Amino acid sequence: FAQLNQYLRIVSVNSETKIIGDNAFEGCPILGIYDGYATIIGKRAFYFCQVLSGFPFSQVEEMDESAFQFSGIRDFRAGPKLKNISASCFADCYKLKSVDLGSVESIGHHSFDSCSFHTLTLPKTLTKIGNYAFQNCTYLENLVCLNREPPLICEKTFYGTTPNKIWVVDEKAANKYSAAKYWSDFKDNIQVLNIDELKKKVNELEKLDEK
Numbered sequence: 006f007a008q009l010n011q012y013l014r015i016v017s018v019n020s021e022t023k024i025i026g027d028n029a030f031e032g033c034p035i036l037g038i039y040d041g042y043a044t045i046i047g048k049r050a051f052y053f054c055q056v057l058s059g060f061p062f063s064q065v066e067e068m069d070e071s072a073f074q075f076s077g078i079r080d081f082r083a084g085p086k087l088k089n090i091s092a093s094c095f096a097d098c099y100k101l102k103s104v105d106l107g108s109v110e111s112i113g114h115h116s117f118d119s120c121s122f123h124t125l126t127l128p129k130t131l132t133k134i135g136n137y138a139f140q141n142c143t144y145l146e147n148l149v150c151l152n153r154e155p156p157l158i159c160e161k162t163f164y165g166t167t168p169n170k171i172w173v174v175d176e177k178a179a180n181k182y183s184a185a186k187y188w189s190d191f192k193d194n195i196q197v198l199n200i201d202e203l204k205k206k207v208n209e210l211e212k213l214d215e216k
């Protein structure tokens with residue numbers, strides 16, 4: 006679509022189209038709607054699609070590096086079969102404010118670099134997060150960690166990002182996170198999860214996002 010990228014606004018595919026290849030819609034500046042489903046999304050498939058605010062992620066099983074980097078995606082909800090967020094997948098998606106990681110097991114380097122969410126829940130399935138994965142996520146206030154065992158992180162996983170509170174499920178988990186490598190840098194921010202307080206805070210942030 007390289008020759009049509011300046012004019013492509015809507016993509017509609019049949020139900021048999023399950024793979025979106027590498028660079029398929031890269032640099033389509035006014036592509037706003039993708040009507041269809043996919044299980045595999047190739048490298049830089051929607052790179053710099055700045056008008057594309059949504060995508061049907063429910064059936065996606067694999068996303069390659071930089072699949073949506075610099076796109077206009079506002080909401081990401083992982084489908085049940087997606088286990089890995091590849092490197093730079095949503096990097097520089099400045100409008101991305103809502104993320105549901107489903108049952109993801111690993112997050113690659115720079116995956117959510119410079120995104121705008123206020124609250125993020127790391128699922129109990131998550132075991133590994135790459136370097137710079139959440140670099141410069143300056144709006145991140147609440148990080149909820151459902152895994153009682155701290156996921157492996159790198160020295161600069163949260164480079165330029167300091168969550169106000171890191172919520173964990175109980176005192177035992179709090180002790181583990183406070184002692185774990187690199188998590189210990191945030192030990193003063195680690196607290197045991199209080200559902201009522203967290204729900205109140207999330208509601209406040211959602212109202213802020215709507216303004």
